[in-house]
Structure formats: C-alpha cells, structure tokens
Amino acid sequence: MTEVTTGTRVVSTIAELRGLLAEQRAGGSSVALVPTMGALHDGHFALVRRARELADVVVVSVFVNPLQFGPGEDLDRYPRTLDADVTALAGYGVEFVFAPSADVMYPAGQVETTIAAGHIGTLYEGASRPGHFDGMLTVVAKLLNIVQPDVVEFGQKDAQQVFLVSRMLREFDVPTIVDVVPTVREADGLALSSRNRYLDPSQRAAALTLSEALRAADAAAGDGLAEVLAEGAAAFGDHDDVTLDYLVVVDPQTFLPLGDDATGDAVVLVAARVGSTRLIDNATISLG
Ligand SMILES: Nc1ncnc2c1ncn2[C@@H]1O[C@H](COP(=O)(O)OP(=O)(O)OP(=O)(O)O)[C@@H](O)[C@H]1O
Numbered sequence: 001m002t003e004v005t006t007g008t009r010v011v012s013t014i015a016e017l018r019g020l021l022a023e024q025r026a027g028g029s030s031v032a033l034v035p036t037m038g039a040l041h042d043g044h045f046a047l048v049r050r051a052r053e054l055a056d057v058v059v060v061s062v063f064v065n066p067l068q069f070g071p072g073e074d075l076d077r078y079p080r081t082l083d084a085d086v087t088a089l090a091g092y093g094v095e096f097v098f099a100p101s102a103d104v105m106y107p108a109g110q111v112e113t114t115i116a117a118g119h120i121g122t123l124y125e126g127a128s129r130p131g132h133f134d135g136m137l138t139v140v141a142k143l144l145n146i147v148q149p150d151v152v153e154f155g156q157k158d159a160q161q162v163f164l165v166s167r168m169l170r171e172f173d174v175p176t177i178v179d180v181v182p183t184v185r186e187a188d189g190l191a192l193s194s195r196n197r198y199l200d201p202s203q204r205a206a207a208l209t210l211s212e213a214l215r216a217a218d219a220a221a222g223d224g225l226a227e228v229l230a231e232g233a234a235a236f237g238d239h240d241d242v243t244l245d246y247l248v249v250v251d252p253q254t255f256l257p258l259g260d261d262a263t264g265d266a267v268v269l270v271a272a273r274v275g276s277t278r279l280i281d282n283a284t285i286s287l288g
C-alpha cells in the first residue's frame with residue numbers, strides 16, 4: 001500500500017481535484033470512486049468500505065444531479081446533509097469528497113451532449129422516470145472522466161443503474177472496473193435508501209411491502225414465473241397506503257423481461273409509491 005495523506009479534503013472544483021489526484025497517482029496510488037447523491041447511510045458506507053479495501057485513495061462524490069430528475073420529482077426536497085456526510089466519511093478515512101455545485105458540473109446550465117441509455121433505459125425505472133437514466137449515465141461519464149478511477153463502486157439496490165453503467169463502460173471501452181456491493185437492509189428487510197427519511201412511522205411500516213413482495217416472489221420461484229409475479233403482486237393487496245408501480249422479472253444478462261417458461265437466475269425488480277415517496281428494491285431468484 002502506498003502511504004496517503006491523512007485527513008478528508010472537501011473539493012469543489014474539477015481543476016483542484018484533478019491536481020490532487022495527479023499527485024496521488026504520481027506516488028503510485030490507485031484510486032476508487034464512490035458516486036453518491038449524499039444524505040449518506042450504511043448502504044453508502046458499505047460502498048466506501050469496499051472502495052477502501054480495493055484502492056489506496058478513495059474519492060466520494062456528493063452531487064444531486066439535476067439532469068436525472070424529471071419535472072415534478074423531488075430534486076428540490078432531496079436531502080442535502082454535506083457537513084454530516086463529510087464527518088462520517090472522515091471516519092472511514094476517505095481522502096477526498098468531491099462536492100461540486102451544479103454550475104461546476106454544468107457551466108452552461110445544461111449539457112448539449114448527453115448519453116442515451118438505449119431501450120433498457122426506457123423500461124421499469126426509465127418508464128416511470130423518463131430521461132432519468134440518460135441523465136444518470138451522463139453524470140457518471142463526467143465523474144469518471146474527472147476522477148479517472150481504477151475502480152468505481154455501485155450498489156445492487158439500484159440494479160438497473162448497475163446494468164446500464166456496466167454496459168456503458170464496456171461499450172465505451174472505459175477501463176475502470178465496476179464493483180457492485182450487495183444491498184444493505186434494515187433488520188426487518190427494508191432496503192436502506194436516502195428517501196426512507198421522507199417516511200413517517202406508518203409509511204415506514206408500509207414500505208416493508210417491497211421487501212415482503214421480494215420474499216414472496218423468491219418463495220414462489222420454484223413454481224415458475226407466473227407464480228412469482230402473482231405472489232409478488234399479492235403482497236401489495238394488503239396495504240392501501242402503498243401503490244405498486246411495477247414488479248417485473250428480468251434476465252440478469254439482458255435486463256429484458258423473461259418469458260413464462262424461463263428457468264434459472266432471474267432478477268425481480270419492484271418499485272412502489274408510499275405516500276409521495278417512490279422506493280425501489282430487487283432480488284435475484286432462481287426460477288424453475
Ligand atoms: N441499501 C443500499 N445498499 C447498497 N448500496 C446502496 C444502498 N442504497 C444506496 N446504495 C448505493 O449508493 C450509491 C449512491 O446512491 P444514492 O446516493 O442515490 O442513494 P440512495 O439511498 O439510493 O438514494 P435514493 O433515495 O435516491 O435511492 C448507488 O450506487 C446506490 O446503489
């Protein structure tokens with residue numbers, strides 16, 4: 001391991017970050033990037049710990065990317081807790097927190113050049129949030145170009161994001177390794193998410209429906225895809241305050257929906273609205 005400077009430095013400009021990382025690389029250090037939108041929780045910290053294991057220098061980006069929010073979504077109310085995030089990241093020995101303003105990332109207010117996520121980017125999350133994945137891939141491409149990390153960390157909680165980012169890196173010949181961390185859950189099964197803090201106690205209880213639906217889907221996996229869909233959707237029947245957006249079973253290799261006769265590994269994707277909060281979750285099951 002190369003020795004690195006102690007202390008966490010918050011950097012807000014691209015030029016400064018590039019300069020600091022050039023010094024680290026000149027000393028032989030490898031670099032890991034953990035892209036986030038802040039409001040950090042234990043899910044994020046699992047990514048940070050993994051980054052810490054895999055590289056000498058860890059950069060955590062904290063940027064609520066306007067490009068991946070649609071009109072009427074929660075861009076304005078998305079939690080912003082930078083001071084607490086930096087304090088926590090210092091505890092993990094993170095070297096650099098990259099926290100740019102929107103003006104630094106998009107000096108002209110917008111970008112004319114964007115990345116198109118393709119057909120899969122229009123399905124599931126992309127159907128409910130048109131343009132979301134184009135905006136997400138565009139900012140991830142920018143962050144990768146700014147940091148040029150050896151490895152980048154993503155959480156399995158956002159499974160469609162992982163699929164699209166991995167494909168972008170492959171198709172654009174980006175040499176960065178994508179490392180995927182399993183979903184971190186509360187003891188009762190709820191996937192950790194920054195948006196959980198929008199939930200009041202009764203909504204918090206209702207939000208458990210997502211992970212319950214995934215458990216029901218997994219229990220039905222031996223009986224085939226139709227049963228998985230039926231049992232997964234049935235979990236939502238019990239709760240008035242949760243509205244199912246989608247529950248689909250996709251091929252892990254292509255992210256296309258699987259047919260009724262499919263067997264083997266499959267990913268169940270679920271999204272639901274609890275009050276005004278949209279939550280997502282997923283699980284890998286073995287069909288047939
Ligand atoms: N529970 C979790 N387990 C593992 N990784 C997670 C978890 N929650 C978020 N991540 C990962 O952290 C990274 C940053 O995610 P983000 O900042 O959007 O947090 P989030 O909690 O997913 O927020 P949101 O409420 O917007 O879904 C992503 O790669 C995401 O998949």
Ligand SMILES: CC(C)(CO)[C@@H](O)C(=O)[O-]
Nearest residue numbers: 035036037065136139158
């Ligand atoms: C990858 C990401 C940081 C890009 O804004 C965001 O989509 C997220 O937090 O998952």
Ligand code: BAL
Nearest residue numbers: 037068069132158161
């Ligand atoms: N975790 C995905 C980022 C978003 O919801 O916009």
